[in-house]
Amino acid sequence: MTEVEAKKPQESLQDRLAQVVELLHRHRLVEDLAHRQEGQHQERVENLVHRQNLVELQRKLEVLHPADVAHILEALPLDDRLTVWQLVKSERDGDILLEVSDAVRETLIADMDDHEILAAAKDLDADELADLAAELPRDVVHELMETLDAQQRERVRSALSYEEDQVGALMDFEMVTIREDVSLEVVLRYLRRLKELPGHTDKLFVVDYDGVLKGVLPIKRLLVNDPEKQVAEVMASDPVTFHPDEDAYEAAQAFERYDLVSTPVVDKSGKLIGRLTIDEMVDLIREESESEVLSMAGLREEEDIFASVWKSLRNRWAWLAVNLVTAFVASRVIGLFDGSIEKLVALAALMPIVAGIGGNSGNQTITMIVRAMALDQIGTGNSTRLLRKEAGVGLLNGLIWGGVIGLVVYWLYDSWSLGLVMTAAMTLNLLLAALMGVLIPMTLARLGRDPALGSSVMITAMTDSGGFFIFLGLATVFLL
Amino acid sequence: MTEVEAKKPQESLQDRLAQVVELLHRHRLVEDLAHRQEGQHQERVENLVHRQNLVELQRKLEVLHPADVAHILEALPLDDRLTVWQLVKSERDGDILLEVSDAVRETLIADMDDHEILAAAKDLDADELADLAAELPRDVVHELMETLDAQQRERVRSALSYEEDQVGALMDFEMVTIREDVSLEVVLRYLRRLKELPGHTDKLFVVDYDGVLKGVLPIKRLLVNDPEKQVAEVMASDPVTFHPDEDAYEAAQAFERYDLVSTPVVDKSGKLIGRLTIDEMVDLIREESESEVLSMAGLREEEDIFASVWKSLRNRWAWLAVNLVTAFVASRVIGLFDGSIEKLVALAALMPIVAGIGGNSGNQTITMIVRAMALDQIGTGNSTRLLRKEAGVGLLNGLIWGGVIGLVVYWLYDSWSLGLVMTAAMTLNLLLAALMGVLIPMTLARLGRDPALGSSVMITAMTDSGGFFIFLGLATVFLL
Numbered sequence: 007m008t009e010v011e012a013k014k015p016q017e018s019l020q021d022r023l024a025q026v027v028e029l030l031h032r033h034r035l036v037e038d039l040a041h042r043q044e045g046q047h048q049e050r051v052e053n054l055v056h057r058q059n060l061v062e063l064q065r066k067l068e069v070l071h072p073a074d075v076a077h078i079l080e081a082l083p084l085d086d087r088l089t090v091w092q093l094v095k096s097e098r099d100g101d102i103l104l105e106v107s108d109a110v111r112e113t114l115i116a117d118m119d120d121h122e123i124l125a126a127a128k129d130l131d132a133d134e135l136a137d138l139a140a141e142l143p144r145d146v147v148h149e150l151m152e153t154l155d156a157q158q159r160e161r162v163r164s165a166l167s168y169e170e171d172q173v174g175a176l177m178d179f180e181m182v183t184i185r186e187d188v189s190l191e192v193v194l195r196y197l198r199r200l201k202e203l204p205g206h207t208d209k210l211f212v213v214d215y216d217g218v219l220k221g222v223l224p225i226k227r228l229l230v231n232d233p234e235k236q237v238a239e240v241m242a243s244d245p246v247t248f249h250p251d252e253d254a255y256e257a258a259q260a261f262e263r264y265d266l267v268s269t270p271v272v273d274k275s276g277k278l279i280g281r282l283t284i285d286e287m288v289d290l291i292r293e294e295s296e297s298e299v300l301s302m303a304g305l306r307e308e309e310d311i312f313a314s315v316w317k318s319l320r321n322r323w324a325w326l327a328v329n330l331v332t333a334f335v336a337s338r339v340i341g342l343f344d345g346s347i348e349k350l351v352a353l354a355a356l357m358p359i360v361a362g363i364g365g366n367s368g369n370q371t372i373t374m375i376v377r378a379m380a381l382d383q384i385g386t387g388n389s390t391r392l393l394r395k396e397a398g399v400g401l402l403n404g405l406i407w408g409g410v411i412g413l414v415v416y417w418l419y420d421s422w423s424l425g426l427v428m429t430a431a432m433t434l435n436l437l438l439a440a441l442m443g444v445l446i447p448m449t450l451a452r453l454g455r456d457p458a459l460g461s462s463v464m465i466t467a468m469t470d471s472g473g474f475f476i477f478l479g480l481a482t483v484f485l486l
Numbered sequence: 487m488t489e490v491e492a493k494k495p496q497e498s499l500q501d502r503l504a505q506v507v508e509l510l511h512r513h514r515l516v517e518d519l520a521h522r523q524e525g526q527h528q529e530r531v532e533n534l535v536h537r538q539n540l541v542e543l544q545r546k547l548e549v550l551h552p553a554d555v556a557h558i559l560e561a562l563p564l565d566d567r568l569t570v571w572q573l574v575k576s577e578r579d580g581d582i583l584l585e586v587s588d589a590v591r592e593t594l595i596a597d598m599d600d601h602e603i604l605a606a607a608k609d610l611d612a613d614e615l616a617d618l619a620a621e622l623p624r625d626v627v628h629e630l631m632e633t634l635d636a637q638q639r640e641r642v643r644s645a646l647s648y649e650e651d652q653v654g655a656l657m658d659f660e661m662v663t664i665r666e667d668v669s670l671e672v673v674l675r676y677l678r679r680l681k682e683l684p685g686h687t688d689k690l691f692v693v694d695y696d697g698v699l700k701g702v703l704p705i706k707r708l709l710v711n712d713p714e715k716q717v718a719e720v721m722a723s724d725p726v727t728f729h730p731d732e733d734a735y736e737a738a739q740a741f742e743r744y745d746l747v748s749t750p751v752v753d754k755s756g757k758l759i760g761r762l763t764i765d766e767m768v769d770l771i772r773e774e775s776e777s778e779v780l781s782m783a784g785l786r787e788e789e790d791i792f793a794s795v796w797k798s799l800r801n802r803w804a805w806l807a808v809n810l811v812t813a814f815v816a817s818r819v820i821g822l823f824d825g826s827i828e829k830l831v832a833l834a835a836l837m838p839i840v841a842g843i844g845g846n847s848g849n850q851t852i853t854m855i856v857r858a859m860a861l862d863q864i865g866t867g868n869s870t871r872l873l874r875k876e877a878g879v880g881l882l883n884g885l886i887w888g889g890v891i892g893l894v895v896y897w898l899y900d901s902w903s904l905g906l907v908m909t910a911a912m913t914l915n916l917l918l919a920a921l922m923g924v925l926i927p928m929t930l931a932r933l934g935r936d937p938a939l940g941s942s943v944m945i946t947a948m949t950d951s952g953g954f955f956i957f958l959g960l961a962t963v964f965l966l
Contacts, residue, residue, distance in 0.1 A: 018736070019736075019739075019862050020862055023862070027868065071743065071744060073743035073744060074743065077743070077862070077863070080861070080863050081858075081862075081863040081864070081868065082868070083868065083871050105743075194674075194709070197709045197710055198709065198710055198711070198712070198713075200710055201710065202706065202710055203706040203709060203710060205706075205745060206688075206745070206747065207706060208686075208688065208747070225705055225709070226682065226683040226685075226687060229674070229677045229678070229683060229705070230677055230678055230680055230681065230682055230683060231678070232678070233678075256498070256499075259499075261768075262765075262768050262769070262772065263551065263553035263554065263557070263585075264551060264553060265685060265686070265765040267686065267688070267747060267764070284747070284764055284768070285742075285745040287768075288741075288742050288764075288767075288768055288771065289742070291768065291771060291772060292742065292771060292775070295772070295775030295776065295778075295779070296775065296857060298775075298779065299775070299778065299779050299782070299853060299857060300853060300854075300857070302779070302853075303849050303850050303853040304846070304850060305850055305853060305854065311854060311855075311858045311863060311864070311872060312868075312871070312872070312875065315875060315878040315879050315882060318875070318879045319879055319882055319883065319886075322847070322850050322879070322883070325846070325850075326843065326846060326847060326850075326883060326887060327887075329842065329843055329846040330839075330843060330887055330890070330891065332842075333838065333839040333842040333843055334839060334891075334894070336838055336839070336842065337835045337836055337838060337839050338835070340834060340835040340838065341832075341835045344831050344832075344835070347827070347831050347834050348828070348831050351824050351827050351828045351834075352821075352824075353834075354820060354827045354831075354833075354834035354837075355817045355818070355820040355821045355824070356817055357834075357838075358813065358816050358817060358820065358837075358838065358841070358950060358954070359810075359813040359814060359816070359817050361838065362809065362812075362813040362816065362946070362950060363806065363809055363810060363813055365946070366784070366805070366806060366809040366943060366946070367802070367806060369783050369942065370783050370784060370785055370802050370805075370806075373779060373780060373782075373783040373785060374780075374785065374791060375791075377776060377779060377780070378791045381560070382499050382500060382503070382557070382561070383557075383560055383561040383791060384561070384791070388507070388561065388562070388563060388792075391563050391792070392791060392792075395792065395795060395798070398795040399795050399798045399799055399802070402795060402799055403799065403802070403806060406799075407806060407807075407810055410810070411810065411814075414814070462849065463846060466842070466845070466846070470838060470842060474838070
């Protein structure tokens with residue numbers, strides 16, 4: 007796809023969004039009016055105003071970068087989104103589809119007929135096509151493949167053969183390759199013969215006659231070195247490379263650590279087959295952090311903020327159901343101590359404090375741990391140490407805050423024994439929260455699961471049931 | 487600072503971390519032995535082994551990229567961290583300090599004397615120096631400034647004059663500038679006279695004699711165009727630029743949207759004063775997402791996973807205290823219904839279910855909203871709509887899951903009226919959770935606060951107190 011040179015936007019994203027919404031509202035108002043007043047003459051006038059609004063909106067959209075149009079589409083409810091989508095010039099559809107999130111893309115594609123989809127996709131590169139393929143109707147994909155030449159078709163197939171989280175699924179094929187036994191002068195002349203260079207070309211890839219990667223020639227070096235020099239003298243011969251079956255997120259971390267802009271992707275035999283670029287990696291870093299936040303709360307990623315109520319229900323269903331079960335367990339734990347509560351009803355009022363502080367503190371711990379795991383900072387060597395530290399924090403917090411609450415309880419209920427039970431229960435529950443906050447994500451990771459997944463629901467379950475049991479148990483033993 | 491060309495690492499980060507930990511453990515073991523067996527001969531042997539371990543460790547560290555050393559330092563407890571830090575060759579100290587997180591940097595600098603700090607900082611660029619300055623001892627900063635020339639000193643001062651979240655604090659000064667009235671050939675010759683180009687130079691900045699930015703010349707265009715052409719013919723004259731007082735995170739989002747590698751920074755009069763590069767922006771994107779996760783849980787960013795127990799306590803203190811107050815309020819709400827619970831003790835067992843599900847569901851909503859706000863997807867126009875949607879989800883979830891739980895309660899306690907109260911209370915509390923999940927972050931944002939800050943604690947407070955009040959209130963009115 008040809009690149010669009012980004013221009014300095016005149017207004018902030020928020021302003022532009024507000025303008026589009028304003029125009030859409032005006033458009034809807036006029037539409038409503040036209041529906042209500044059915045007089046012939048009236049209608050024609052309204053139609054004119056109506057069309058004017060849309061034309062103004064269209065003009066606004068035309069000057070926007072595809073990424074900005076994508077942003078506006080994301081921020082609009084479904085009906086407004088489709089109105090805007092229909093106004094966007096069809097030759098930019100492909101670019102915009104690549105920029106929106108999966109959830110929004112689905113709603114846009116559902117609104118297009120096969121012909122429109124074909125038109126949108128026909129200018130895309132092989133890797134871009136592969137990105138969209140999963141969401142396009144089968145027939146359309148088939149037809150698209152027919153229009154490609156053999157090499158392109160092979161590339162789409164190869165990109166599709168990798169999992170979403172593998173390097174192979176994110177690489178593109180826009181590589182500029184050169185030989186090592188030519189002079190920089192020859193390279194410069196060769197480049198000049200190309201109409202344009204692919205985006206993010208900060209290095210050229212040096213390959214031999216079999217296509218095996220010998221090194222990379224950073225453009226920086228090409229520019230500052232004597233043109234008489236050979237490529238082999240100037241190139242970096244041991245560059246960072248990736249295999250197509252490596253984990254894409256690890257590649258993204260390497261981009262971040264080593265400040266890379268592009269890297270070659272090679273197969274097992276060292277043959278150059280594609281490249282990774284920083285823009286894809288930035289998207290990946292963003293997505294990973296987001297899916298971490300969402301999955302801690304027990305949400306999947308596919309929900310856009312204006313998804314239908316029904317879709318949202320399905321997205322949140324699973325963890326709410328889990329939560330229902332755990333809440334029910336906690337309730338049964340309380341049920342065990344029916345008799346104690348009947349005798350001392352203050353217990354009912356105090357038990358949520360123990361559970362609540364435990365949940366909050368456990369969530370703090372688990373958030374820290376999940377984050378450190380995402381950054382690869384937790385290995386085999388340091389987990390005991392971490393456990394000890396978190397237990398220390400939990401113990402001290404328990405003694406301090408449990409002590410405070412114990413005093414308040416003493417003052418309120420005039421019973422030092424109830425105050426002491428409160429302090430002890432809080433301390434024990436904060437210890438439990440600390441241990442579970444470390445152990446739950448570590449166990450999930452050891453089982454090969456995502457350590458963030460529903461971790462917030464699980465830790466709350468532990469500290470609720472645990473808190474009720476500890477507090478009511480202690481009270482039953484020592485107070486009754 | 488000279489750039490280190492990143493080489494393909496032989497092992498994964500995890501493996502390298504494990505090896506370092508292994509060597510450190512061996513080193514500690516031998517140290518312990520040496521302490522216990524005080525025999526003269528023994529000691530000499532142990533010392534030898536001991537030194538061998540350290541030498542092996544040092545060799546391992548030497549070949550690592552500064553970013554990798556930084557990663558290892560982050561993942562080690564304080565004592566091990568300082569052992570490794572002392573082994574790292576001092577000329578790399580500056581690079582490594584730039585790569586570690588603020589919390590870890592503080593521990594490393596605390597371990598260095600003024601002389602070492604000076605040595606580490608003397609090769610840094612003005613912008614890098616400014617990044618570190620806040621954490622260095624005053625005397626050292628003063629002494630460092632003395633060694634700089636006037637321009638460099640001015641740059642450090644200017645970088646320090648901006649807030650951490652402004653573009654000015656993140657820009658660097660490594661710009662290659664050219665004039666518009668020369669040919670590309672002249673530009674190429676000019677570049678060849680430079681020893682090297684700054685990292686991330688994907689475009690040259692075209693300025694007039696007053697230093698005012700006229701456009702940018704992408705390197706790609708420089709390479710593919712006829713060298714006879716003038717810069718003015720080839721350059722992009724309306725590039726994306728930033729002002730130093732703009733919000734850095736918005737700049738980062740623009741980098742992400744427009745796939746930028748570098749952009750000029752200009753002052754009010756259009757004069758070129760610096761540039762932003764993608765590597766800084768990636769770090770910022772990462773930090774922003776992290777601080778979002780952490781602040782939702784009521785954590786500040788400054789805690790590294792091996793911070794002392796005392797530091798961790800301080801980090802988590804504030805929100806735990808808030809939580810204590812909110813939990814106490816919830817407890818008082820229950821206290822209002824003492825009499826009802828005494829009459830029907832089942833209420834005590836059931837009330838946490840209402841509160842718990844509400845908290846979980848509220849957290850799901852608030853996570854969605856905070857995320858959408860971070861992505862600028864929520865504006866003035868669409869908040870009512872969002873509120874309506876979330877209320878719809880809450881209502882349906884309440885009716886469905888509340889219905890299920892109502893049936894279970896009927897079956898357990900053999901009371902259809904208790905079951906109905908349960909269903910009604912769950913529905914109302916889920917509605918409350920939905921409304922608060924939307925309104926809390928929006929209100930925070932309208933007050934100019936971070937919408938993520940402690941949002942999880944606040945929503946839980948609402949759904950706890952609210953849940954108890956709704957359930958016990960309904961029960962008191964309809965059951966007793």
